[in-house]
Structure formats: structure tokens, C-alpha cells
Amino acid sequence: MLAESLAISAVLFAIGVIGVLTRRNAIIIFMCVELMLNAVNLTFVALSRFYGMAGQVFVIFVMTVAAAEAAVGLAIIISIFRHKETVDLRNINVLKG
Amino acid sequence: MRPDDFPLFYVFHFYLFGLIAIVSSIVFVTRKSPVAAAMWLVVTMACLAAEYIMLDAQFIGIMQILVYTGAIMVVFLFVIMLLNLGRPADIADARSWGLKLLAALVGLVFIGETAILTTTGIPAEKYMVPASFMNDQLAKYGAVGAVAKPLYQDYSLAFELASIVILVAIVGAVVLGRRRTADAR
Numbered sequence: 001m002l003a004e005s006l007a008i009s010a011v012l013f014a015i016g017v018i019g020v021l022t023r024r025n026a027i028i029i030f031m032c033v034e035l036m037l038n039a040v041n042l043t044f045v046a047l048s049r050f051y052g053m054a055g056q057v058f059v060i061f062v063m064t065v066a067a068a069e070a071a072v073g074l075a076i077i078i079s080i081f082r083h084k085e086t087v088d089l090r091n092i093n094v095l096k097g
Numbered sequence: 098m099r100p101d102d103f104p105l106f107y108v109f110h111f112y113l114f115g116l117i118a119i120v121s122s123i124v125f126v127t128r129k130s131p132v133a134a135a136m137w138l139v140v141t142m143a144c145l146a147a148e149y150i151m152l153d154a155q156f157i158g159i160m161q162i163l164v165y166t167g168a169i170m171v172v173f174l175f176v177i178m179l180l181n182l183g184r185p186a187d188i189a190d191a192r193s194w195g196l197k198l199l200a201a202l203v204g205l206v207f208i209g210e211t212a213i214l215t216t217t218g219i220p221a222e223k224y225m226v227p228a229s230f231m232n233d234q235l236a237k238y239g240a241v242g243a244v245a246k247p248l249y250q251d252y253s254l255a256f257e258l259a260s261i262v263i264l265v266a267i268v269g270a271v272v273l274g275r276r277r278t279a280d281a282r
Contacts, residue, residue: 001103001108001111001151001152004111004112004115005115005148005152006211006214007211008115008118008119008148010207010208010210010211011119011208011211012118012119012122012141012145013207014203014204014205014207014208015119015122015123015125015126015204016122016126017200017203017204017207018126018200018201018203018204019125019126021196021199021200021203022126022196022197022200023126025131025182027131027173027176027177027182028131028134030173031125031134031135031138031173032126034138034165034169035122035125035138035141038141038142038145038161038165041145041149041157041161042145042148042149045148045149045152045154045157046152048154048231049152049153049230049231050225050226051224051225051226052226052230053234053243053244053246053247054247054251054252056154056156056157056243056244057244057247057248057251057252059154059157059160060157060160060244060248061252061255061259063160063161063164063165064259064262064263065259065262066164066165066169067164067168067169067263067266068262068263068265068266069266070169070172070173071172071266071267071269071270072266072269072270072273074172074173074176074270075269075270075271075272075273075274076273077176077180078176078179078180078273078274079273079274081180082276087180087182
């Protein structure tokens with residue numbers, strides 16, 4: 001089931017990339033990043049059957065970092081919303097050159 | 098393990114959960130309402146948990162349900178609720194056609210890379226463990242112990258550092274989420 005797992009993982013990662021590149025709602029972009037992390041986790045789990053338990057340990061670390069990233073990212077979105085009253089990235093362009 | 102080593106029941110359900118995961122993630126990306134998108138992402142993550150369990154990672158599958166669908170997505174829904182972003186009309190979005198085409202191209206490149214990788218076979222065969230490795234580990238230590246043993250022995254430093262990452266995230270979330278006005282404290 002290795003090839004199938006890697007294929008599912010790549011398709012999910014590609015859908016996540018498409019979401020990040022096309023959507024403009026900051027919260028949905030964050031969810032797309034979570035989808036990409038999930039796709040990578042599937043690769044880790046599928047390969048851990050062939051290369052030892054380290055893959056599953058790494059999935060735990062990825063989940064930890066994803067949880068931390070969601071907490072900080074959503075706090076940033078909340079403070080941006082307080083400032084700008086929107087999460088639409090078209091209106092959050094202070095750093096645009 | 099070769100594909101014909103697996104019973105048809107297993108293979109059918111593996112493909113079924115993979116198909117549901119892909120379809121619901123496509124639906125997730127195309128929803129206009131953030132709440133609907135979050136719900137479809139929960140479906141994707143639940144199907145991925147089923148895939149983990151079928152791939153002999155039972156503990157990871159349960160952690161997927163608990164951490165991702167149980168904690169992270171609830172936080173997302175809380176933020177959508179608190180900021181009152183559930184209305185699809187004024188946040189419905191899609192960028193220009195050029196960027197859409199670029200995104201589709203990037204996606205196709207990723208899928209093409211996978212197709213190439215499946216023809217080249219598994220790299221680094223000298224690092225591979227024996228085919229019965231996973232079953233031996235599960236029989237010897239159990240589903241949780243098989244993950245816990247390397248986590249607490251070989252990766253104990255990374256495990257401790259992960260706690261610092263979480264601590265920094267907690268402090269950062271509190272600092273960023275605090276109101277700046279004097280009357281709020």
C-alpha cells in the first residue's frame with residue numbers, strides 16, 4: 001500500500017497548495033496549511049512500515065508543531081481582525097511593495 | 098510488502114477512505130463558507146485517521162482524531178465564531194484566472210512528481226527494516242509502546258524541546274490575543 005499512500009498524500013498536498021494559492025480568506029488558508037501537514041503525516045506513516053518507527057515519532061512532532069502554529073496563527077488573525085475588521089488578504093497588504 | 102499480500106477487503110477500504118479524503122478535500126477547498134470548509138476538512142482528517150490505522154499506526158490514528166479534529170479544528174471554528182466570519186457572501190473569494198492557472202500548474206507538477214517517483218521504486222533500500230518489523234514491534238510493545246519507546250529513548254531531547262515550542266506558542270497566543278486597552282485588564 002506504499003504507492004497508494006504516497007499518491008493520496010501527494011494529491012492532498014497539491015490540493016492544499018492550490019488552496020493556499022487561490023483562496024483569500026486567511027482562516028481558510030490556515031486550514032489548507034493544516035491539510036498539507038496532514039498529507040506529509042500520511043507519507044511519514046506509510047514509510048514508517050518500511051524504515052522503522054522514527055516516522056511515527058516524527059508525526060507526533062509534526063502534530064505538536066501544527067497545534068502550536070494554529071494557536072499562534074489564529075491569535076495573529078484575531079489581532080489583525082481587531083485592527084482591520086477583516087480577514088480578507090486583499091485588504092491586508094501593508095507589506096506589499 | 099507487495100499489493101497482492103493484502104486481502105481484498107483491506108485494499109477496498111484503503112482505496113475507499115483515500116477517495117473520500119481526496120473528494121472531501123476538493124470540496125473543502127472550493128467552499129465559500131468557512132464553517133462548511135472546516136466541516137469538510139474534518140471529514141478529510143477522519144479518513145486520514147482511518148488510513149493511519151490501516152497502515153499499522155493505531156496510536157497515530159487516535160492522536161489524529163483527538164488532536165486534529167478534536168482540538169485544532171475546534172479552535173478554528175471558535176475563531177470563525179468569535180470573529181463572526183460565518184457569512185459566505187462578503188468573504189467569497191477566488192483570485193484572478195492567471196493565479197488560478199498557476200495554482201493548477203503547481204498542483205499538476207506535484208502530482209507528476211509523484212507519478213515519476215512511483216516508477217523509480219523505493220529509495221535507500223539499505224535502510225529498510227525487515228518486512229515483519231511492524232508486526233514484531235506491535236506484538237512486543239503494543240500499539241502505544243511501539244511509538245513511546247523511541248519517543249522517550251532516542252528522541253527524548255526533541256520531545257523536551259517540543260514542550261518548549263508549546264510553551265512559547267501559549268505565551269505568544271496570550272500576548273497576541275490580549276486587548277491593548279487599559280480598561281480590559
